[in-house]
Amino acid sequence: MIIFGSKATQVATKNINDECSNCGTQNSIQMTVFQKYAHVFWIPFFPIGKTGVTQCSHCKQVLEKKEFPGNLKSHYEALKLNSKTPVWTFSGIAAFIVLAIWGVVSTSQKNEKNANLILTPQKGDIYEVKMDFDQYTLFKVENVAGDTVFIIVNEYETNKVTGLVDLKNKGDEAFIQEPLPMLKTALKSMLEKGEIINIDRK
Numbered sequence: 261m262i263i264f265g266s267k268a269t270q271v272a273t274k275n276i277n278d279e280c281s282n283c284g285t286q287n288s289i290q291m292t293v294f295q296k297y298a299h300v301f302w303i304p305f306f307p308i309g310k311t312g313v314t315q316c317s318h319c320k321q322v323l324e325k326k327e328f329p330g331n332l333k334s335h336y337e338a339l340k341l342n343s344k345t346p347v348w349t350f351s352g353i354a355a356f357i358v359l360a361i362w363g364v365v366s367t368s369q370k371n372e373k374n375a376n377l378i379l380t381p382q383k384g385d386i387y388e389v390k391m392d393f394d395q396y397t398l399f400k401v402e403n404v405a406g407d408t409v410f411i412i413v414n415e416y417e418t419n420k421v422t423g424l425v426d427l428k429n430k431g432d433e434a435f436i437q438e439p440l441p442m443l444k445t446a447l448k449s450m451l452e453k454g455e456i457i458n459i460d461r462k
């Protein structure tokens with residue numbers, strides 16, 4: 261469940277010299293400008309415009325922005341222009357952008373690492389393999405001879421990519437000790453097709 265909504269924070273306040281339209285008192289109106297912002301789980305996400313209110317210190321009448329008479333509208337526009345949007349109201353969207361960039365960078369680093377490892381297989385390399393029907397298992401490099409890589413296959417499968425951790429924890433005994441010869445080019449093609457999703461090298 262995502263809890264989101266909008267809040268407002270005070271960004272400017274000013275005494276207005278005009279007379280109150282309700283009680284006629286001079287110099288009794290205080291205007292306040294608020295910055296509205298969207299929040300998600302109470303974390304300010306991004307600003308969504310400003311609003312304002314006035315209160316008369318004499319008759320206590322409160323007017324919202326949409327009720328402002330013409331003179332208060334002009335005061336409001338001027339005060340709004342002079343009030344800055346606090347940088348912290350962008351916190352969530354800024355964090356989101358940083359995370360998105362980090363995700364893109366770390367994915368491209370992982371892809372580069374895997375592309376290098378597939379071309380230089382070594383005994384002990386573990387390939388995370390996605391099979392048909394969204395099942396996952398592990399391949400392990402048992403031996404390399406020229407262009408041929410001898411693979412042993414894990415005897416277990418998992419239907420979640422996160423389940424591969426459990427397969428790794430089962431250790432060497434979980435691999436079927438009948439090495440399967442595969443060409444380096446075939447393994448490279450499996451990586452490119454997304455059938456090998458990651459490579460571990462100790």
Ligand SMILES: [Zn+2]
Nearest residue numbers: 280283316319
């Ligand atoms: Zn008044």
